[in-house]
Amino acid sequence: MSETEQLLQDDAYSQGSRITSRTDVSPKTISALIRRVRALVRRLIDHEVEESSIVGAEGIISQEVVLAFHELGGDFVDALPFSLLQARKNFLRDASDSHSDASLNELRAVACEVIARRLVAKFERDSYDQGLAQGGGSHLSLTKKFTRVESDGDISIPTSALESAIDQHCTTLLSSTEVQRAVQAIWSGQLVQKYGPDGHSYFEPYESKDDGAFLNHFHPSRLGVPKYAYCINIVTWIFFLAIFTVQTRVYKSFDFYEALLWVMAAGYLAEDVSRWFKIGGIDAVSFWTVLDLATDLLFTSAFALRMASFIAHGDNSEFFQLRAFQLLACVAPLVWIQLLKLFDGFVYFGTLQVIILRMMKESAIFFTLLVLVCIGFFHALYALDAADEDRVADAATRITDALIQALLGGADFDLSAESFGYPFGHILYYAYCFTTAVVLLNILIAFFGTAYSEVVDAASEVYCGFFSEKVVSMVRAPDQFVYPPPFNLIEAFLVAPLEYVLPHSYYSKLNYYLQSVLFGIPLFIIAFYESRLARKVGGIVLEHKHTDQEEAEACGERGTLEDPEVPEDEINQGMKISKTSFEQLVKMINKSKKDEQ
Structure with a gap:
């Protein structure tokens, strides 16, 4: 297929749109479209209403409203979901800036997400009605990246509607069938990421999907498919965990296993640093980012001490080696916890991880209160110790230890009775134990219970959003040539420098042959x-949703879907299904609805 024919086919994917996966759209055009969307949403939601009337199937957002927004995009229909989500973000910003109109702007934000979801569903239906490529009607509007002009005049980074929905935690949109089909297509490699001359990425259907030839599928680019990268990561991390276990099992001198451990740790460190620089920004920080940072810091510190042990002599060498081994031992809990992240592709582990992360977020208020309470009581006890001339040895350390033990259920009342300005210190210590054990811990339990119930009640929708975030994060940091850790060290030190020396075609061939050998x-x-x-x-095709019409045609059914006839080979000859016409049945249902009203 020629490039022109491919572009025409891409055009056919999008109903009423002249955008293709490789079309450049001006940031000014997208900004104008966003403003037009916001203007129409303001007209649609011009006063406060019940949120149920917006999200409901028979509420304000009717088919006519969806069609109006569809026409709003003109030749840029595929940019509408992105524009609606950006309008949603702007309405939420307006709600935080102006408290008087906060409720109204929040309702408008909800309307933007609902309209985006129903527009994507319309694209999908239109593609099926016109017999276009499977899934082509909606994936382009979700995966194509757009830029816009920001308020300060700068051009934003390219972002797709799918990425914007994940950044804004739009569970309503992410849990839709159409979005999940696109996410599954990216996950399984049915939609592949390609790169334009400007370095920007875009998605297109896998060109060898119908080819059963083995060699046509043997290509290093398939290493970038999230599902395959996920499986490779699991295997390499389990291998790394085995090496880590062997190395920390016995305190010993340098050997092959230790060298392999440091190499693999360096590979994971390089991957974390690369991901941070490619995605960047405070929005990229998550619980796992903090955990990865702690793991990398401990590994780096342990490695530095281990190198110091080779440079030092005598007792100093033994001291540094011991400290390096002790730091490695401290990394063990973090290394094992990482297994939860690796297996989150399974629904059970993914939902469990969402619950844990939600609990951690809910506990932020608890830890804030706890820190303030601890500082206050520490200050009081330390001041009471300074009130008389009999100072307690290592007062700060002993007070800190007593406060932590009390928090964990092992209060030392003898310490407070003997020192710290008895009886005031003793009374304060009782007050501290009551505050932490009775008040704060029960607040924490309430927060955990609320977070658990919220996730469990909407487990399906929450997991859809979580899985979408996982898949998109694996392709969001563009990497044309994928080298899983620890092989990314080969890329970083041997291959990547050649990119500035070799022509692009030779550089691509070098990566092709090297990856084919390393990952054969x-x-x-x-x-x-x-x-x-x-x-x-x-x-290998995008998952096809079989319609009732297709099933009827496959079965050779006569009549229509609404008024079918008994097949000729049916044993019940002479009997009828459609004794009452479908239209008459519809009238009966409508009459019943009117009577209920």
Whole structure:
């Protein structure tokens, strides 16, 4: 297929749009579209209403409203979901800036998300009605990246509607069937990420989807498919965990296993640093980012002490080696916790992780109160100790230890009775134990219970958003040539410097042959799986939602969907299904609805 034919086919994917996956859209055009969307949403929600009337199937946002927003985009229909989500973000910003109109702007933000969801569903239906490529009607509007002019005049980074929905935690949109189909297509490699001359990425259907030839699927680019990268990460991390366990099992001198441990740790450190620089920003910080940072710091500190042990002599060398081993031992809990992140592709572990992360967020208020209470009582006890001439040895350390033990259920009342200005110190210590054990801990339990119930009650929607975030995060930091850790060290020190020396075609060939050799085994497994799947089911295609009409045609059904006839080979000859016409049944239902009203 020529490039022109491909562009025409891409055009057919999008109903009423002249945008393709490779079309450059001016940031000024997108900004104008966002402002037009906001103007129409203001007209739609011009006064406060019940939120249920916005999200409900028969509420304010009717089919006519969705069609009006569809027409609003003109030749840029595929940019509407992104524009609506950006309008949602702006309405929420307006709500925080102006408290008098906060409720109204929050309702408008909800309307933007609901309209975006229903527009994507319309794109999907239109593609099926016109017999276009499977899934092509909606994935372009979700995965194509747009830029806009920011308030300070700068151009924003390219962002897709899917990425914007994840950043804004739009669970309503992310849990829709159409979005999940697109996410699953990216996850399984049915939609592949490609790169334009400007370095920006875009998604297109996998060109070898119908090909059952083994060699056509044996390509290093398949290492970038999230599902395959996920499996490789699990295998390499389990191997790393085994090496870590062997190395920390016995305190010993330098050997092959220790060298392998440091190499793999350096690979994971380089991956974390690379991901941070590619995504960047405070929005990229999450619980796992903090955990990765703590793990990397401990590994780096342990490595520095280990290198110091080689440079030092005598007792100093033994001291540094011991401290390095002790720091490695302290990394163990963080290393094992990382397994939870690796297995979050399974629904059970993913939902469990969402619950834990939500609990951690809810506990922020508790820890804020706890820190303030601890500082206050520490100050009081330390001041009481300074009130007389009999100072307690290491007062700060003993007070800190007593406060922590009391928090964990092991209060030392003898210490407070003997020192710290008895009886005032003793009374204060009782007050501290009551405040932490009875008040604050029960507040924490209440927060945990609320977070757990909220996640469990909407477990399906929450997991859809969580899974979408996981998949998109794996392709959001563009990497044309994927080298999983620790092989990314080879790329960083040997291959990447050649990018500035070799022509792009030679550099691509170098990566192709190098990756084919380094990852020959996983590439062989991937190619074997995909080629067998293509021969078995007729191609690796976007999951097709079979319609009732298609099933009726496959069964050779006569009549219509609404008024079918008994098949000729049916044993119940002479009997009828449609004794009462479908239109008459509809009238009966409508009459029943009117009577209920």
